[in-house]
Amino acid sequence: MNRGLILKFENLVQLRSACRQLRTLSYRKVYRAQWKPVQSSAHPVWSLLLYPQFWQKDKLATVTLSQCRHLATKEEAKKKKKKILLTKGEVEIKQKMTVEELAAAMGKDIDHIYEVLLYTGVDVSSLEPDSLLPEDHIKLIVKKSGMKYKSAKLKEEKERENTDAVKRPPADPALLTPRPPVVTILGHVDHGKTTLLDSLRKTQVASMEAGGITQHIGAFLVHLPSGEKITFLDTPGHAAFSAMRARGTHVTDIVILVVAAEDGVMQQTIESIQHAKNAGVPIILAINKCDKPEADPERVKKELLAYDVVCEEFGGDVQAVNISALKGENLMVLAEATVALAEMLELKADATGLVEGTVIESRKDKGKGSLTTAIIQRGTLRKGCVLVAGKTWAKVRFMFDENGKALNAASPGIPVEIMGWKEVPSAGDEILEVESEQRAHEVVAWRTYAEQQEKMKRDVEVIEAKQKEHRMEYEKKQQKFAHLSWRQRKAVLYKTNKHLMFSKPKERTEVDENTLSLIVKGDVDGSVEAILNILDSYDADDECKLDIIHFGMGDISETDISFAEAFNGVVFGFNVKANQSIKELAAKKGIKIKLHNIIYKLIEDLKDELNSRLPPSVVETTIGEASVLDIFSVTVGKNKIPVAGCRVHKGLLDKKMKFKLIRNRDVIWKGSLSSLKHHKDDVPVIKMGMDCGLSLDKYVEFSIGDEIICYEEKEVQQTTSWDPGF
Numbered sequence: 241m242n243r244g245l246i247l248k249f250e251n252l253v254q255l256r257s258a259c260r261q262l263r264t265l266s267y268r269k270v271y272r273a274q275w276k277p278v279q280s281s282a283h284p285v286w287s288l289l290l291y292p293q294f295w296q297k298d299k300l301a302t303v304t305l306s307q308c309r310h311l312a313t314k315e316e317a318k319k320k321k322k323k324i325l326l327t328k329g330e331v332e333i334k335q336k337m338t339v340e341e342l343a344a345a346m347g348k349d350i351d352h353i354y355e356v357l358l359y360t361g362v363d364v365s366s367l368e369p370d371s372l373l374p375e376d377h378i379k380l381i382v383k384k385s386g387m388k389y390k391s392a393k394l395k396e397e398k399e400r401e402n403t404d405a406v407k408r409p410p411a412d413p414a415l416l417t418p419r420p421p422v423v424t425i426l427g428h429v430d431h432g433k434t435t436l437l438d439s440l441r442k443t444q445v446a447s448m449e450a451g452g453i454t455q456h457i458g459a460f461l462v463h464l465p466s467g468e469k470i471t472f473l474d475t476p477g478h479a480a481f482s483a484m485r486a487r488g489t490h491v492t493d494i495v496i497l498v499v500a501a502e503d504g505v506m507q508q509t510i511e512s513i514q515h516a517k518n519a520g521v522p523i524i525l526a527i528n529k530c531d532k533p534e535a536d537p538e539r540v541k542k543e544l545l546a547y548d549v550v551c552e553e554f555g556g557d558v559q560a561v562n563i564s565a566l567k568g569e570n571l572m573v574l575a576e577a578t579v580a581l582a583e584m585l586e587l588k589a590d591a592t593g594l595v596e597g598t599v600i601e602s603r604k605d606k607g608k609g610s611l612t613t614a615i616i617q618r619g620t621l622r623k624g625c626v627l628v629a630g631k632t633w634a635k636v637r638f639m640f641d642e643n644g645k646a647l648n649a650a651s652p653g654i655p656v657e658i659m660g661w662k663e664v665p666s667a668g669d670e671i672l673e674v675e676s677e678q679r680a681h682e683v684v685a686w687r688t689y690a691e692q693q694e695k696m697k698r699d700v701e702v703i704e705a706k707q708k709e710h711r712m713e714y715e716k717k718q719q720k721f722a723h724l725s726w727r728q729r730k731a732v733l734y735k736t737n738k739h740l741m742f743s744k745p746k747e748r749t750e751v752d753e754n755t756l757s758l759i760v761k762g763d764v765d766g767s768v769e770a771i772l773n774i775l776d777s778y779d780a781d782d783e784c785k786l787d788i789i790h791f792g793m794g795d796i797s798e799t800d801i802s803f804a805e806a807f808n809g810v811v812f813g814f815n816v817k818a819n820q821s822i823k824e825l826a827a828k829k830g831i832k833i834k835l836h837n838i839i840y841k842l843i844e845d846l847k848d849e850l851n852s853r854l855p856p857s858v859v860e861t862t863i864g865e866a867s868v869l870d871i872f873s874v875t876v877g878k879n880k881i882p883v884a885g886c887r888v889h890k891g892l893l894d895k896k897m898k899f900k901l902i903r904n905r906d907v908i909w910k911g912s913l914s915s916l917k918h919h920k921d922d923v924p925v926i927k928m929g930m931d932c933g934l935s936l937d938k939y940v941e942f943s944i945g946d947e948i949i950c951y952e953e954k955e956v957q958q959t960t961s962w963d964p965g966f
Contacts, residue, residue: 330388333378340369342378346385356384363714374711400689403682405628405672408618411590419589419653420461420469421582422491422615424521426512427498432528436498436565437472440575459600459613459655460642465572468579471615471655473600491598491615492519494581496574497549498526501535501562505543513547522585523549524559524577531564589652595619595673599629600655602664603764604794610634610661614671621650621673626680627658628672629665631687633680636660664793667765754784756853757809758846759800760791761816768793771814774843780962784853796822796833804831810849814842843964850962856955864891864928868946874935881914883935884942893926893934893950901940902947911937 331346343350350369357364360380373381382389425433440462462470473492495516499509516523525544527537541551541560550556559577563570596618605611612629625636637660639647650656665671674680721732758775762768768791778786790803796811796818804811804826811818811826813835818826826833834849836842870885886893893899895916901909916923917933926932934948 330390331382333375333382333389333391335375336372337378338370338372339367342373342381346382346387348385352385353381356381359384363718374707400686403686404690405674405679405683407596407670407672408594411593411618415590415592416588417591419587419591419651420471421493421578421585421587422471422473422653423494423496423578424473424492425496425498426515428500428503428506428508428512431498431500431503431506431509432565433498436496436526436528436563436571439565439568439571440472459615461655462575464575464579466576466579468575469653470575470578470582471653473615473655491600491617492521493585493587494578495521495523496526496578497523498528498565499540499544500529501527501537501540502529502532504536504540505547510547513544513549517548522557522581524574524581525549525551525561526574527560527562528565530562531567531569537562587653590618591620591651593619595621595625595627595671597621597671599665599667599669599671601667601764601766602661602793604664606795608638608659610659610664612658612661612665612671614656614658616650616652616654616656618652619673620652621656621658623648626674626677628674628680628683629661630669631684631691632661632663632665633674633677633684634658634661635677664765667769754853755787756784756850757787757789757804757807759789759803759809759811761796761800761811761813762791762793763815765793767814770839771812771842774964777964778962780850780960783958783960783962784850786850795819796835798822798825801826801829801831805829810834812836812842812846814839847960847962847964850960851957854958854960857958859954859956860951861954862891862949862951863897864888864893864926864950866893866926866932866948866950868942868944868948869931871942871944881935882940882942883933884946884948885931885933886948887931888926888928890928891950892928893932893948895924897950897952899936900949900951901936901942902949903943903945908946909936909938909940913937 333342333345337345339350339353343353346352354364354367357367357377360377362377379389425437427433437460460472462472464470495512497509497512497516499505513523525541527540529535530537537560541554544551545554549558551558551560553560559581561570561574561577563574565571595616597614597616599612599614601613603611610632621636621639623636623639627634627636636658639650639659640657641647642655642657647656672683674683721728724732760768760771760775762771772788772791775786775788780786787807787809789807789809790800795816796813800811801822803809810832811834813833815837816835818833818835823833832849834842834845836845866886866888868884868886872883872885873880874883875881893916895913899911899913900907913934914937915933915935916926918926918930923932
């Protein structure tokens with residue numbers, strides 16, 4: 241019996257020893273511990289306690305350990321890692337690869353890449369399997385793995401065949417026939433360009449326009465009594481429409497420069513001269529408003545000499561005609577001068593073959609869809625022709641002249657409005673006729689593809705620049721925290737960014753309040769372009785951010801209201817309408833719709849909207865000033881309160897107002913008075929020349945010579961510093 245108890249006791253001791261060994265193993269610091277299952281014994285460990293058997297001491301530890309899963313120690317993991325790192329081979333690498341792609345190229349698992357990166361300065365915590373690795377990291381990983389790398393040959397993409405439409409070769413001179421000259425009228429705003437054109441074509445366009453500003457470009461064919469035809473392009477003179485004036489000169493043969501006789505050369509006059517010279521187009525000078533008493537045509541001619549516009553009477557080649565567009569004086573002389581110059585230029589074109597032209601203006605019409613005003617430069621346009629312009633195409637359904645009359649054909653030099661476009665092309669786009677709709681699809685597809693390739697190229701450049709910038713920032717941070725352990729580094733980063741976690745919602749609100757989101761709608765492409773060009777000059781983002789979330793042509797729609805609601809924006813419309821249902825919807829959702837037909841009024845309204853987003857500034861208005869002449873103190877309870885004996889030398893001191901104490905031009909204190917006395921009596925106001933005693937709401941030691949300033953704070957609405965230039 242005693243022997244049996246002794247054997248049981250020995251078994252328990254041996255079991256306790258085995259448990260200690262297991263506990264020791266489990267407490268070891270193991271790097272990437274791996275438990276490996278082994279074949280279990282017929283007798284589990286817990287059976288030792290219930291059914292103890294008489295095992296030998298050396299066998300007990302062995303059997304007990306065999307019941308557990310095998311633990312890979314740090315030393316074993318290192319050995320295995322060394323084996324992986326010593327694997328030889330050559331890896332094809334690209335300039336940029338994901339973690340997953342690199343692992344596949346090396347024939348390893350993703351864990352291997354992470355293990356290698358642990359021995360480098362790369363932050364592994366932010367890496368995912370689809371994270372891009374820069375080339376220098378890729379090379380480092382391959383090198384640390386004991387492999388060699390070589391740059392993979394770029395897969396040569398099968399070059400896409402260029403299917404773009406191009407202009408035809410120059411025509412045989414024998415096929416050329418005379419065409420009407422295309423004349424652009426340029427000049428400063430309100431110098432009478434539209435009145436001149438109106439007088440030439442005998443319509444009342446000028447009386448319909450707002451503020452004397454031609455709001456967008458128009459093309460008209462004028463029939464002269466002599467039977468000659470002249471195509472006129474009328475461009476806005478306002479500063480905002482610089483791009484439209486430039487576009488007009490690129491499709492024109494002759495420029496008529498209109499200058500008011502009483503105003504002389506102005507800013508847009510100089511710009512118009514520059515456009516004409518850049519395009520290599522001859523100029524005819526029309527000095528308008530010569531019927532006015534203050535008119536001085538000779539002064540205008542002399543002023544133009546400074547800009548290399550030399551009239552014939554000064555030995556130059558520029559014809560000058562004194563006219564009165566309003567009264568119709570000398571208009572035929574101007575027309576004859578234009579025809580004479582056109583004859584000298586021998587303007588001819590090929591009226592056969594595929595059509596070529598230029599989009600002068602484009603717009604959307606509710607009933608007609610997408611429309612363009614174009615000048616035909618080659619070929620004859622007819623119904624059914626398939627045209628391509630930019631990234632859109634059209635099968636011509638109808639053509640109209642400037643009066644809305646349907647046309648069957650349009651020859652070179654003739655302005656025409658084309659109906660049938662799938663989308664609205666941009667003003668200035670080249671129009672080319674193609675053989676079929678299928679061919680048009682090919683051209684548009686190619687142009688879209690070419691634009692995408694160009695965009696991708698630009699995007700890659702931007703991304704690479706950003707990545708380089710971020711990498712440099714990261715490396716700077718790493719150097720800054722290089723002496724710290726990862727725990728210390730984590731603690732420092734947490735303390736640094738702690739305030740951001742709590743301030744983000746507030747910051748977001750502030751950003752939203754200081755951002756003006758805009759939806760811009762215009763009647764034609766040129767109007768929208770002009771407004772966007774003005775907005776491009778906005779340079780006051782530090783005051784209020786300007787965000788254009790949508791722009792387009794046509795009347796205000798429900799989509800525009802939805803955009804404005806989503807972004808808390810304002811809808812600005814130029815020469816467009818908003819029907820009653822749209823206005824009611826906007827009012828219901830609290831969306832502002834601002835409609836204008838004069839460009840500078842739209843910009844003024846926009847500036848007012850920007851001003852309303854700016855926080856008010858506090859302005860101090862001085863009410864009175866006093867000097868400290870004496871200092872004494874008064875005991876109130878257990879406290880001594882400093883009191884200043886003062887004399888008011890400017891304005892008055894009002895106890896209700898705010899005060900500040902100035903010493904040697906520095907503000908020592910700001911606040912309110914706790915008391916204001918005159919001859920021991922509490923008073924609300926001390927006037928100029930009177931003496932008083934005063935104490936402050938805080939303990940502040942006075943000095944003789946200090947200045948006491950009484951002032952009032954007022955909130956004043958700030959105004960934006962943005963100057964659009966007109």
